[in-house]
Amino acid sequence: MLQQIKTILLKWYSQNQRELPWRTTKDPYFIWLSEIILQQTRVQQGLSYYQLFTEKFPTIFDLANADEQTVLNTWQGLGYYSRARNLHATSRIIVHQYKGVFPSSFEEIKSLKGIGNYTAAAISSFAFDLPYAVVDGNVYRVLSRVFDEDSPIDSSAGQKLFQNLANNLLNTSFPANHNQAIMEFGALQCVPVNPNCDICVLNQHCLGRQNNRINVLPVKEKKTKVSKVQIDYSIHFDENKILLRKRLGKGIWQHLYEFPHCIDMPKDPPVFSETHLLSHQKLTLNYYRNVNNTIAFEENGLEWVNIKDLESYPKPKPIQSFIDNYLDELNSEN
């Protein structure tokens, strides 16, 4: 089973690979350069920058001799500028500590700035033919689908699992081509959305396809995304305590009531802030009391929504059931 998949991948790669400049070299300097550029960057966009860098800094000494500002200028437009700073810093480390010779062991490579697990495995295999399996976004996708593995790729357990899976699948006779093959396969054939499985060379081996789960793989658990919320409240309070508030407007749980932890209002206003925690949700509020004893409200909060927690956390409710439940809780405590 594994052996067949390895063979199919290599054969597919030999017939379908794109011609890319960093694939025709074994020079670790150029391979490193390309890998740093290609982190979070599509091939199409990275190509021109790769050409720019190799022309402007043909050797690692040229890069190390340059000002950081010059490197940053050359990087301009690529984004994630810490990559450029790390690139430059690492060039100086290699020149000064390794006499300009790129280190050739996985551990040494990984210890360099800006090089993590993926990039260390990539350089180790591409430049030095060392048997380290790469796991990038493409590999997560291919492996999760072929093996119908729904372990979340953004959990540490899932990452371990997929690294092990990749290690097991690694063709140790051809680590460089194997790694290129599986990533290219993910980039061209096993694409994120609507892959054409009918023409896929792995479709007879693909458990995800067999179980009709291609469109839900790979699984991510942390859907935590940041979105600005525009939440208006009507506040119901009793003496100096906020009793309930009703969520107005069009955010989640609109028109439902929630319990703001009975915060003591400041005696002498103007502004104070408080962090309100609802497990899945963090909201910073600024509010103050007006002279006419109504609450004016000001919020610039960010809302963090974790879809997983959303299911389990008690949601705000329509007012009557909210109050009923609250009274029940109070009674059961006493």
Added chain:
DNA sequence: AAGGCGGGGCG
């Protein structure tokens, strides 16, 4: 374990 980092592509 979780958040920040920047662009571009896509529906």
Added chain:
DNA sequence: CGCCCAGCCTT
């Protein structure tokens, strides 16, 4: 136009 992508470093 909003949503999605994804490796590394920092906290």
